[in-house]
Amino acid sequence: MIRRLAIIGVGLIGGSLARALRAAGQVDQVVGCGRSEQNLQQALELGVIDDYWRDPADAVRDADMVFLAVPLGAMAGVLESIHDALAPEAVITDGGSVKGSVVADAVRVFGRVPPRLVPGHPIAGTERSGVTASFPELYRNRRVILTPLPETDADALERVRAMWQATGAQVSEMAVAHHDQVLAATSHLPHMLAFGLVDALARMQDNDEIFRYAAGGFRDFTRIASSSPVMWRDICIANAPALSDVLSRFSDEMGDLADAIRGRDGDRLLEIFSRAKLARDRFIDGIDQTATD
Amino acid sequence: MIRRLAIIGVGLIGGSLARALRAAGQVDQVVGCGRSEQNLQQALELGVIDDYWRDPADAVRDADMVFLAVPLGAMAGVLESIHDALAPEAVITDGGSVKGSVVADAVRVFGRVPPRLVPGHPIAGTERSGVTASFPELYRNRRVILTPLPETDADALERVRAMWQATGAQVSEMAVAHHDQVLAATSHLPHMLAFGLVDALARMQDNDEIFRYAAGGFRDFTRIASSSPVMWRDICIANAPALSDVLSRFSDEMGDLADAIRGRDGDRLLEIFSRAKLARDRFIDGIDQTATD
The missing domain is CATH 1.10.3660.10 (6-phosphogluconate dehydrogenase C-terminal like domain)
Structure with a gap:
């Protein structure tokens, strides 16, 4: 159960997480932060968030869970902004598509791997963006990869895992580089x-x-x-x-x-296309099995 | 109106053409030909064809329209088989995805560009194949490109154009190489x-x-x-x-x-991705307009 969730970047990814946790009754309060006041106002009107701030430091104050859903190029700046405002028990996680760069940004800002940071990546999305595109089922049966480090606090990892499981996602772990x-x-x-x-x-x-x-x-x-x-x-x-x-x-x-x-090498072409078709057909079988698990 | 349509290769493409023309009341009789007797038997049972032959020469005898729906590598062999059996008034067209090779095959077999050959390409299909995958609406609102040559008989071109229009397709013309x-x-x-x-x-x-x-x-x-x-x-x-x-x-x-x-050249990457997104979004607008024409 999350008492106060701070979402930095209330778009498709962040907004859908808030909606899913609300639907599951797993969060008390959600506060948002972002660059577009219009988008935050919409998030408020849609009931995705309860309140918003323009400064990330204000948004994370007193939050027990912080979710960073900003483009990778904005991660370092957000981490700098929130560094001094985080509550000691606050868990930080993110939705970035690359994990090595987020860890490197955090090390640069915090001077070490922050034990309460659990790098994560929900493999979900659509081409649409913004909070109006968000919906509570986005993560259902989708994979979420967490990439904890040796320094990562076990309790923080467990809390992030439980959060994603509450959205209906399948959570797994992997090393950052992998x-x-x-x-x-x-x-x-x-x-x-x-x-x-x-x-x-x-x-x-x-x-x-x-x-x-x-x-x-x-x-x-x-x-x-x-x-x-x-x-x-x-x-x-x-x-x-x-x-x-x-x-x-x-x-x-x-x-x-x-x-x-x-070279009009028909045998070679047939070999490549056949191997690809086999892998692709097997891959689709794999997905269908996952869907019915 | 087609009196007797011979389809060489009764799969998704050939079978769907037969079904569409039957649904439009634009064909009297359809005869099929192919390598798999089981597939031809299914085509007969499904009412896609009225009769079938194993030899292309038998199938095209007395046909006024011949449709070749075989892989491009099989075109030359089929043209050789039917060359002496074609009725003088028979129009030949095909569904091959490349037109230059079909014309070259025909010139090799007939000794010149056959005036009653109208090379064509219906831009339609699914990943499924065989006559059981065929359906009468496959060509509706899809594009069919005809690539007539200077030698092509105007009446033959008109007959092939009318045939495809009867399936609901949008027919256009283009030079072979283009x-x-x-x-x-x-x-x-x-x-x-x-x-x-x-x-x-x-x-x-x-x-x-x-x-x-x-x-x-x-x-x-x-x-x-x-x-x-x-x-x-x-x-x-x-x-x-x-x-x-x-x-x-x-x-x-x-x-x-x-x-x-x-080189971590963010400006260059942004330029490429933005130009691609713009073209892609414009292309989707274009498709949507075509669909509502």
Whole structure:
């Protein structure tokens, strides 16, 4: 049970957490903080938060749980703002898509790994943003990865785990560096491909005609290119080493494919496509099993 | 009105054309041909076809419209089989995703561009295949591109156009080479990226864990990697020059992106992502307008 939850960044992610905890009866009071007063006012009117502050230091005062749901590039500044205002028992967690950079920011601001910081990442979202896009079921049956460090307080970890379980999420743990590698492959790289493909086509001559003849497959394939440019700039910079590594593996793969196409090597193409189809079909089976667990 | 339609390859594409034309009352008789007797038997039982033959030459005899819905690698063989059996007035069209290779195959078999051949490409489909996946609405509001040549008979073109319009499709015309370039960019390249991404991840260590943490965006993004490996092998070989060209443009784009990530060049990343998001959002507006036309 959370007495007072402070949410820094009351958008899709932060707002949905507040709504889910309220629906589960797991929070007494929710206070918000953010850059857009209009968005905070909406959050208040929608009953997502009970009160709001413009300064993160005011928002976290007397909170026993603090959730940071700001772009990765804003994490260091928020941590600096709240550092002196945190209650001693306050647990801090976040929703950032990269964990190494959040830990590094915290170490820079706190002078060490803060024991009450539990880095986390709910793997959920839609292309929409802002508190009006939030809803209480966003995390149901979705995965949340926590990346505790050796210094992390066991009680703080347990409280964050219980919070996410109350939203209906499946919580697991992973090392910081491993999280950043896995997400580089499954999320950050696909976003780069979608942004890169749409941009490459947009830069071609007759691009209007090209988009006109794109079919449903293209629409699905590029949906993630409608995501927030600022959020993705921050993710790329925060996860540059792991993302560069998977980008170069992918580039090698595409080089092989391009060679096979230029050389009309049907056997090689069939091998690559068959292996991919098998993995993809098995992956879908895996997801369906999770959904019915 | 079609008196006798011969469909070579009674799967999703061929079967849906037969169903749509029957529903519109635009065909008297439909005969099928294919490699799987079981599939042809199912097509008969479902009422998609009235009769079937195992030899394409038998199937096209006395047909006034012939639709070739076989993988691109099988086109030349089918054209050879039917060459001597076609009625003089028979119109031939096809559903291949590449048009240059179909025309080249026809020229090789017929010794010239056959005036009654109207190369075509319905931009529609699902990941499912076989006649049981076919349905009469597949082509409704979808685009069909016809690529007539200077030698193409005007009456044959008009008959093929009327056939597709009867299915509810939006029919347009394009030059053969231009079609193959546009489709390389909007369909063939995205399929290469989806196949390549899934294969690159499948080849990594711990690939089971990687797929386990892939979220909904990944599912959409890689859906097209479940498509038929044989069909895509044939498309790659048939459209090798145009596909190689867009692959190398894409490769340059990804090289720029990788440089910006390694160099933590936030401004450059924001520029690329913003331009892509703008193009993608505009493209979705365009699709929505088409849908309500």
